[in-house]
Amino acid sequence: MHCSCLSGGGFFVEGECIVGDQSSTYRILIVDDEPDLRNIYKRFLEIEGYSCLTAGDGEEAMSILGRMDISLMITDINMPGMSGIDLLREAVNQYPDVAVLMVSAIDDRKIAVQSLQLGAFSYMIKPVSRNELVINVVNGLRRRFLEIAHRRQSEKLEDLVQRRTRKLLEAKQELVVASEETVLRLAKAAEFRDDETAQHTLRMSHYCRIIARGCGFDAKRCELIRLASQLHDVGKIGIPDAILLKPGKLTADEFTLMKEHARFGFRILSDSRATLLQVGALIARGHHEKYDGSGYPDGVAGEDIPIEARIAAIADVFDALTSKRVYKDALPITAAIDILRKGRGQHFDPGLLDIFLADMEAVNRIRKQFQDSGHQPGIKSVLPQ
Ligand SMILES: [Fe+2]
Ligand SMILES: [Fe+2]
CATH class of the missing domain: 1.10.3210.10 (Hypothetical protein af1432)
Incomplete structure (x- = not known):
């Protein structure tokens, strides 16, 4: 299903709109060691109706991810302490439903490729314009929706396959027991x-x-x-x-x-x-x-x-x-x-x-x-x- 909105269309998973009109229901975490940048991104996104939190470093970001329901995280790469790449690695590992977008002051192809390979949804180069930010966030949320839907579908299928396999095994086991018992009872008939x-x-x-x-x-x-x-x-x-x-x-x-x-x-x-x-x-x-x-x-x-x-x-x-x-x-x-x-x-x-x-x-x-x-x-x- 699909609905129209300022941010480019809404999508539903089992009746719940996860992108679009209800953008305020999506919590976005902005991680950057520069307070001014954090606040600019926050303002841009709040204008679009998103609810935003900010963190000054990777440790604080991980702590927020552990406590709050975050849909998308935007993180700087070069930060004191835990780098953006380390944060990405940890976040993808522990919170696979969070979409991660990377922001860097350096236009480095290698780091960009590494980020995407680790699971980041996009890589933006500073300065990031309002439009670029919003477009990447909408895109990230949309891709997150598709991935979650795909994961749920796979889990359902896997569950179905497991249940069917279990039933088949039970039926097979019943047949084995029946044939073994038939043999023993046939032997008993002779005895x-x-x-x-x-x-x-x-x-x-x-x-x-x-x-x-x-x-x-x-x-x-x-x-x-x-x-x-x-x-x-x-x-x-x-x-x-x-x-x-x-x-x-x-x-x-x-x-x-x-x-x-x-x-x-x-x-x-x-x-x-x-x-x-x-x-x-x-x-x-x-x-x-x-x-x-x-x-x-x-x-x-x-x-x-x-x-x-x-x-x-x-x-x-x-x-x-x-x-x-x-x-x-x-x-x-x-x-x-x-x-x-x-x-x-x-x-x-x-x-x-x-x-x-x-x-x-x-x-x-x-x-x-x-x-x-x-x-x-x-x-x-x-x-x-
Ligand atoms: Fe005999
Ligand atoms: Fe015998």
């Missing part, structure tokens, strides 16, 4: 059907992360493996109760069918586009494979078994050995470690096993954090099937 507990799933998943971390994987991949490992037995959903819940030893045929849970898990998860479920599929299929090729369902060996599945195999067996079931007590850690060591290079990837056994401190922390509680319906063998 409901046999003796494994949610605590087993949580513990073994954290053991997986310990090994992944020891492999030097980045935090994102470690967390991916931890989450995906929770799905290792999801295929048990497809095993009939008569086999899954059979209290005694399984017959050879029953065991053959039981072993299918690895493939079932793979089939449930493998055609997903989500990386989490793709890794879950690899773990579901490969967590009963053995390093020497004597495992199931595919009998693959060594590095043909995906590393995520080789990691899960160690974590799964260790937790089964060290957990209490109704048909067995938990083995002491040392006994479980002995069993794992015996399987080094046969059942388990030797390098990954070494990594796991090297960080028993972290393993114990997980055991404490996710202790079993209450009754667990138990069945069958000590080792995971």
Whole structure:
């Protein structure tokens, strides 16, 4: 918006006229060590309706800027004590909404350029005529208005971008939580059907992360493996109760069918586009494979078994050995470690096993954090099937 006035037009920011008709609402600070000049400038500007204050040096000017609402400052350059350039530097730094005009007795291009670069709006050479002064003040106030408006607009935009980014992050976080929880609940659905507990799933998943971390994987991949490992037995959903819940030893045929849970898990998860479920599929299929090729369902060996599945195999067996079931007590850690060591290079990837056994401190922390509680319906063998 725009209004006409003696001083060349008024401008509004959010309904407030900041240049023009209401020039008396703009306080101008005149800084010069010569009292006569201060008073001349003051008189010229008061005729135009501006309200003026004066200061004899830079220190006094800074003190006034700190106490009063000043729109524009006109300052001499050569003053005893704080120079006009120093005053400009300080004022621009501490009070960016104040327009600063420089006045100098010396026509020095270098100082003029330096002043403008430091943020002065104009550079006038003494003697300054009334017209020159008023024109520069009107111009300075107009430019101040534009800069303040631009700054406010930028702040608004920045605020808007920040709010939108925050909302997006929140939505993304919600999605992440939802997908992680879906994975855990899917794992729980499988656990409901046999003796494994949610605590087993949580513990073994954290053991997986310990090994992944020891492999030097980045935090994102470690967390991916931890989450995906929770799905290792999801295929048990497809095993009939008569086999899954059979209290005694399984017959050879029953065991053959039981072993299918690895493939079932793979089939449930493998055609997903989500990386989490793709890794879950690899773990579901490969967590009963053995390093020497004597495992199931595919009998693959060594590095043909995906590393995520080789990691899960160690974590799964260790937790089964060290957990209490109704048909067995938990083995002491040392006994479980002995069993794992015996399987080094046969059942388990030797390098990954070494990594796991090297960080028993972290393993114990997980055991404490996710202790079993209450009754667990138990069945069958000590080792995971
Ligand atoms: Fe399994
Ligand atoms: Fe398990």
